[in-house]
Amino acid sequence: MIIGSHTHFGKDQILGSVKEAISYGANALMIYTGAPQNTFRSNIILEYLEDAKKLMKENDIKMENVICHAPYIINLANKERIEAWNFSISFLKSEINRCEMLGIKYIVLHPGSAVKHTKEEGINNIIEALNCLDLDDHKCMILLETMAGKGSECGASIEEIKTILDGVNNQNMGVCLDTCHLNDAGYDMNKFDEFLDMFDKIIGLNRVKCLHINDSKNSLFSHKDRHANIGYGTIGFEAILKVVNCDRLKEVPKILETPYISKEDNEKEQLYPPYKFEIEMLKKGQFNPHLIEDIREFYK
Ligand code: FE
Ligand code: FE
Ligand code: ZN
Numbered sequence: 001m002i003i004g005s006h007t008h009f010g011k012d013q014i015l016g017s018v019k020e021a022i023s024y025g026a027n028a029l030m031i032y033t034g035a036p037q038n039t040f041r042s043n044i045i046l047e048y049l050e051d052a053k054k055l056m057k058e059n060d061i062k063m064e065n066v067i068c069h070a071p072y073i074i075n076l077a078n079k080e081r082i083e084a085w086n087f088s089i090s091f092l093k094s095e096i097n098r099c100e101m102l103g104i105k106y107i108v109l110h111p112g113s114a115v116k117h118t119k120e121e122g123i124n125n126i127i128e129a130l131n132c133l134d135l136d137d138h139k140c141m142i143l144l145e146t147m148a149g150k151g152s153e154c155g156a157s158i159e160e161i162k163t164i165l166d167g168v169n170n171q172n173m174g175v176c177l178d179t180c181h182l183n184d185a186g187y188d189m190n191k192f193d194e195f196l197d198m199f200d201k202i203i204g205l206n207r208v209k210c211l212h213i214n215d216s217k218n219s220l221f222s223h224k225d226r227h228a229n230i231g232y233g234t235i236g237f238e239a240i241l242k243v244v245n246c247d248r249l250k251e252v253p254k255i256l257e258t259p260y261i262s263k264e265d266n267e268k269e270q271l272y273p274p275y276k277f278e279i280e281m282l283k284k285g286q287f288n289p290h291l292i293e294d295i296r297e298f299y300k
Contacts, residue, residue, distance in 0.1 A: 001244060001283060002065055003213075004028030005256040005275035014066075014102055015048040018055050024275040025283075028065035028253035030108070033098045036071040039091060044101045053103075065253040067176075067210050068099045068107040068140075076129035077112030077122035077154050089129050096133075099140040106209050108143045108176045111155035111164060122154045127167030135170035143176040143209050148184035148225035156185040156223070162203050175203065178212035178257075179235060179243055180228070186221040189239045196248055211254045213244060213282075229258045229291060230278045237287040244282050261295045272299040 004026030007017040014031065021029035034041040056063070074088045074095075092109070099107050114122025135142070144164060149156030155164065165173055177199075179189050187195050196205060215233030217226040231237030244254050256278055260270035272295050281288045288294065 001254070002028050002251065003244065003254045003256070003279055003282060004030065004065070005258075005273070005279070006030045006069070009033055013042075013045055013048045013052075015052040015055070018052045018059075018061065021061065022055070022059050024273070025279050026275070027059070027061050028067070028255060029061070030067040030069055030255045030257075032069050032071060033095060033102075034071070036069065037073060039071070039073065041094075041098070044098060049102060063103050064105050066102075066104050067143075067253060067255060068095070068102075068104045070095055070107055070109045072110065074109070075112045075115075076109075076126045077152075078115045078117065079121075079125045080116060085125070085129065089132050092129075093133060096138055096140050096142075100138065104140060106141050106143050106174070108145050108210060108212075110147060110153075111144050111161070112153075114152040114154055117152075119152070119154060119160075122152065123160060123163055124167075126154060126164055130164070130168045130173075131170075135168070135172055138172075141172055141174050141209065143174045145176040145212070146178055146181050146185065148181040149223040150184075150225045156181070158199055158202050165203065165207070174207045174209040176210040176212060177208055178214065179240060180212070180214035180216040180233075180257075181225060183216045183220055183235050184218055184222050184224050188220060189235045189243060192239070192243050192246065196246070205248060208249060208252055211243070211249060211252055213240060213254045213256050214258055215240060227258055229261075229274050230256070230281060231287045231291070237281075241282065241285055245285075261292055263296065263300075272296065 004021050007020040007029045009031045010016050017031045074092050079085045147153040147155045215228035215235045217228045218224040261272040
């Protein structure tokens, strides 16, 4: 099973991210190359990269299982303020360059929110933006993430993702499936095989290069996008277990983006990463009804 989680990209950059992933027992990881909410980016330090590569080799983490996530501030769908739209394009370009410096092969991107545009206009703006990127020159592939359909989000249906992929000149693009988003968009994860049949017919399963594994706090069709810990949401442990063990997506890295755990119940501050315990649970194939308590006990 190729499984990992979102990790931090801090002072020691990718070296810290890899160390964190190893502490969770992961063989895959996802990073933001800086804070996802702002545009401040430190220079990539090659020394950290060399040390990270050594550590990855020792721990059997392959470069193709290191995923980058583009920052949320990029919105290719909204062209209301042309400077903001142009900035989104150039910032995405610089993120792709950072990925290539690090040797990262995949960058996950939220297609974007149409805001005051219609869905159709939003999707056309996304296509136009992606066609501005000269993707041919790049070795790093953009993966469009399937969205929950919160607010004016584009890409909540497989048909919308397909329209974007078809509109982009360069076909070196793929898809990232997020189980929480799919659930909230109305795709039942209890019928994952049927979903994959449908996806294969419309887009092709070979385009799926990453899976985001999250339970959901909300019901099917809720269009909310609030992630829950594995087995503690509406999708449930058994359905998620089938997804991570699915033979058709065996080689695809699975990345957890589930919420951190607070010190005590009803506390706002989320301090403890759940990933080591969730990965353990999924590898074992057995639900842990004391997950939260075990995490608190381990990190206190
Ligand atoms: Fe995402
Ligand atoms: Fe996601
Ligand atoms: Zn989400």
